[in-house]
Amino acid sequence: MTSAITTGFIPQAKARPPRIPGENYLNVAFGVKSWLFTTDHKRIAILYLVTVTILFFLGGAAATVIRLNLMTPYGELVPADTYNKLFTAHGIIMVWFFLVPVVPTVLGNFLVPMMIGARDLAFPRINLLSWYVFTTGAVITLWALLAGGVDTGWTFYTPFSSKYARTNVLPTMIGIFISGFSSIMTGLNFIATMHTMRAPGMTWRRMPLFMWAHYAASVILVLATPVLAMALILVGVERAWGIGIFDPELGGDPVLFQHLFWFYSHPVVYIMLLPAMGIVSEIVTCFARKHIFGYVFILWSSIGIAVLGFLVWAHHMFVAGQSVYSAMIFSALSYMVAVPSAIKVFNWTATLYKGSIAFDTPMLFALGFIALFTMGGLTGLFLAALGVDMHVHDTYFIIAHFHFIMVGGAVMGYMAGLHFWWPKMTGRMYSEFLRKLAALIIFIGFILTFLPQFVLGYLGMPRRYHVYPPEFQVLNVMSSAGASILAVGYVLPLFYLFWSLYGGKPSGPNPWGATGLEWQTPSPPPTHNFDETPLVISGPYEYSTEEGALVH
Amino acid sequence: MSTNHAVLAHHFENLEQQRETETFGMWLFLATEVLIFGAVFTCYAVYRLRYPHDFEAASARLNILIGSINTIVLLSSSLTMALSVHAARVGRQQMLLTCLLLTIFLGGTFLGFKALEYYEDYREKLVPVLSFDPGEWTKVEGAEGPVNPQRVQLMLVFYYVMTGLHAVHMIVGMGLLVWLVAEARRGRLTPVRYMPVDIVGLYWHFVDIVWIFLLPLLYLTGTHHTSDLHF
Numbered sequence: 178m179t180s181a182i183t184t185g186f187i188p189q190a191k192a193r194p195p196r197i198p199g200e201n202y203l204n205v206a207f208g209v210k211s212w213l214f215t216t217d218h219k220r221i222a223i224l225y226l227v228t229v230t231i232l233f234f235l236g237g238a239a240a241t242v243i244r245l246n247l248m249t250p251y252g253e254l255v256p257a258d259t260y261n262k263l264f265t266a267h268g269i270i271m272v273w274f275f276l277v278p279v280v281p282t283v284l285g286n287f288l289v290p291m292m293i294g295a296r297d298l299a300f301p302r303i304n305l306l307s308w309y310v311f312t313t314g315a316v317i318t319l320w321a322l323l324a325g326g327v328d329t330g331w332t333f334y335t336p337f338s339s340k341y342a343r344t345n346v347l348p349t350m351i352g353i354f355i356s357g358f359s360s361i362m363t364g365l366n367f368i369a370t371m372h373t374m375r376a377p378g379m380t381w382r383r384m385p386l387f388m389w390a391h392y393a394a395s396v397i398l399v400l401a402t403p404v405l406a407m408a409l410i411l412v413g414v415e416r417a418w419g420i421g422i423f424d425p426e427l428g429g430d431p432v433l434f435q436h437l438f439w440f441y442s443h444p445v446v447y448i449m450l451l452p453a454m455g456i457v458s459e460i461v462t463c464f465a466r467k468h469i470f471g472y473v474f475i476l477w478s479s480i481g482i483a484v485l486g487f488l489v490w491a492h493h494m495f496v497a498g499q500s501v502y503s504a505m506i507f508s509a510l511s512y513m514v515a516v517p518s519a520i521k522v523f524n525w526t527a528t529l530y531k532g533s534i535a536f537d538t539p540m541l542f543a544l545g546f547i548a549l550f551t552m553g554g555l556t557g558l559f560l561a562a563l564g565v566d567m568h569v570h571d572t573y574f575i576i577a578h579f580h581f582i583m584v585g586g587a588v589m590g591y592m593a594g595l596h597f598w599w600p601k602m603t604g605r606m607y608s609e610f611l612r613k614l615a616a617l618i619i620f621i622g623f624i625l626t627f628l629p630q631f632v633l634g635y636l637g638m639p640r641r642y643h644v645y646p647p648e649f650q651v652l653n654v655m656s657s658a659g660a661s662i663l664a665v666g667y668v669l670p671l672f673y674l675f676w677s678l679y680g681g682k683p684s685g686p687n688p689w690g691a692t693g694l695e696w697q698t699p700s701p702p703p704t705h706n707f708d709e710t711p712l713v714i715s716g717p718y719e720y721s722t723e724e725g726a727l728v729h
Numbered sequence: 730m731s732t733n734h735a736v737l738a739h740h741f742e743n744l745e746q747q748r749e750t751e752t753f754g755m756w757l758f759l760a761t762e763v764l765i766f767g768a769v770f771t772c773y774a775v776y777r778l779r780y781p782h783d784f785e786a787a788s789a790r791l792n793i794l795i796g797s798i799n800t801i802v803l804l805s806s807s808l809t810m811a812l813s814v815h816a817a818r819v820g821r822q823q824m825l826l827t828c829l830l831l832t833i834f835l836g837g838t839f840l841g842f843k844a845l846e847y848y849e850d851y852r853e854k855l856v857p858v859l860s861f862d863p864g865e866w867t868k869v870e871g872a873e874g875p876v877n878p879q880r881v882q883l884m885l886v887f888y889y890v891m892t893g894l895h896a897v898h899m900i901v902g903m904g905l906l907v908w909l910v911a912e913a914r915r916g917r918l919t920p921v922r923y924m925p926v927d928i929v930g931l932y933w934h935f936v937d938i939v940w941i942f943l944l945p946l947l948y949l950t951g952t953h954h955t956s957d958l959h960f
Contacts, residue, residue, distance in 0.1 A: 295740065296739065297739075298740075299753075299754060301740065361761050365757045366754075369754045372750075373746055373749050373750040374740075374741075374750065399757055399761050400760065400761070400764050401764075403765035403768065404767075404768045406768075407765050407772075408768065410769075410890070411769070411772065420857050420858065420883075420886050421882075421883065422883070427882075427883070428780065428877065428879045428880045428883050429776075429883065430776075430779075433775055437772070705739075710742070
């Protein structure tokens with residue numbers, strides 16, 4: 178990356194060595210109080226970054242023990258009860274306390290106001306409150322998981338969760354219930370901000386695709402989370418007082434709970450995925466030095482995923498005893514949701530075509546996302562087919578499929594975004610060598626971990642069991658070996674990103690030569706983001722060649 | 730101008746943008762509320778359709794008189810709330826204060842009646858876990874034979890979850906109204922800064938509308954006679 182690239186907005190000052198600006202949001206105030214009582218969206222993003230990173234490694238620790246246990250067929254490391262608690266803890270922490278919040282609350286919080294030229298989110302105090310609510314929920318849940326644990330799986334299926342489980346089900350659900358409000362607050366804040374706080378000239382059609390992705394994800398956050406809240410209330414009432422809301426013995430219907438649960442928990446996958454797709458849209462166009470291909474299509478595909486995502490929930494229940502006709506309809510709808518996802522992949526590929534591609538770290542992660550998400554999405558189509566789903570339901574095929582989507586997709590996208598905007602957040606650049614090494618290790622480790630699981634699942638190894646037939650051991654050892662490589666890949670960035678805070682070179686305002694509004698401010702940005710409200714005169718991806726001609 | 734400055738938050742360009750954002754935020758919040766009530770309404774509807782006669786039998790035992798009085802009380806509180814919003818916009822301080830206090834009074838009346846009703850239900854052995862008596866229901870005849878006590882209890886659970894959730898919303902609304910009264914007494918609700926009244930008003934009306942749905946769903950599904958009217 179040289180500084181000879183002009184942007185679509187204001188040409189950067191050339192040949193000036195980058196330095197950290199005198200006053201910025203990080204050094205404007207010091208001390209614990211200045212962080213805990215801040216209403217600056219950028220500082221709240223950092224608070225969230227620290228919190229979700231801790232939670233990620235806790236969830237990862239549970240996964241590590243799971244994979245170690247599965248090295249041998251007879252589950253010699255932990256007893257069956259502990260194993261159940263471990264995979265429950267892994268699922269709960271990773272889904273609710275890492276994957277759902279991570280991109281919106283860290284990168285979204287930091288970038289939503291900056292990308293649309295606003296000074297802050299619409300409701301800064303609600304934004305801070307959301308962090309406190311989230312942390313409270315996380316602490317309660319973690320306490321419940323550590324002091325005794327929960328063995329229901331992250332899905333809390335009734336009547337096991339309401340009647341038979343003798344573990345900390347209630348406190349765990351209370352923690353999740355509380356943290357749900359932080360999701361709602363974040364989503365509400367983003368939608369309101371994008372509707373009313375855009376800078377002059379920042380029309381809807383000039384919003385970066387990262388914004389559109391967040392808009393779509395926020396709609397899901399706002400509309401799906403309350404349904405989970407209600408489902409948890411009803412299970413809580415049933416469990417606390419022994420009343421049969423979902424208990425068939427007492428006239429209730431357990432499948433109704435599954436409907437409520439998946440009405441939230443399927444769209445939630447798109448909360449994880451859409452923002453990550455937004456990141457990839459930003460990075461692909463920047464590192465191909467080309468205008469994004471099919472801006473309008475990518476925009477509407479985000480909205481399309483959000484809408485269709487609400488209509489496919491019952492494909493989790495093909496074997497749960499619902500009518501075959503509704504299963505057929507949900508199967509067809511699930512196929513349809515693949516269309517907007519495929520539109521995105523095609524448009525990214527078309528953007529790369531004849532671009533001058535630079536393989537820097539964010540781009541490596543973004544390309545990893547495209548490859549892994551495509552595999553995850555295509556295997557999702559297998560599962561949408563009624564017949565195939567009967568065969569692989571509750572097997573490792575499912576595990577592999579949704580880890581390709583969530584880890585290969587959402588986490589990969591988050592890593593891409595974190596590396597892309599890290600210089601903007603901190604003003605410093607991280608190690609050149611280690612960052613590419615980490616991208617490579619994560620990709621290899623991921624493939625080695627989860628590709629064998631497709632085979633295991635197809636051969637019939639069921640999920641959630643802590644023992645398995647000895648003939649599956651080779652594939653399981655491969656998977657566990659991959660997991661340890663993956664762990665190294667995730668720990669590496671922790672070190673070199675932390676190191677960059679002290680030893681990293683100042684990155685300058687725009688190290689990647691990107692065109693978004695957020696790159697027009699110093700790195701790290703001042704508290705009010707922009708010295709004067711920017712006037713936007715062109716779309717977000719006016720990339721040009723080194724000669725200065727615009728490329729579309 | 731100085732008042733404008735104090736009212737306008739640092740991150741907005743002007744008051745109009747600020748008002749638009751605040752109203753928009755409240756409507757979005759109400760959308761989440763629709764979904765949270767919608768979820769429990771859906772569950773109720775599923776069982777209502779599955780066990781119509783048991784639900785009707787249980788509904789017939791609910792206190793329709795208090796339910797009706799509360800409906801009138803709550804609708805009146807919506808009127809006083811709407812008048813508060815108007816008073817705040819045009820800057821009539823005395824009227825604003827009176828109307829806010831009236832709204833609190835009516836809201837309190839609603840909650841008082843609700844508490845009385847819950848207590849009566851308890852004495853009538855209608856509260857699951859606390860006082861529900863399945864034996865009493867085995868003799869009750871529905872439209873198609875005797876009712877199933879467990880399904881009756883299911884209806885009553887939904888009655889308490891739904892009216893309980895509504896009451897929690899009422900209590901939150903009362904807290905907001907008390908805060909508004911304090912603000913009004915300090916003279917901080919002016920035609921420049923009337924948004925707090927406006928937003929609390931939206932919330933209050935929403936809670937009212939929920940009750941408009943609860944009344945027919947819960948109280949009016951059973952067949953009622955004048956002999957059912959009692960305190």
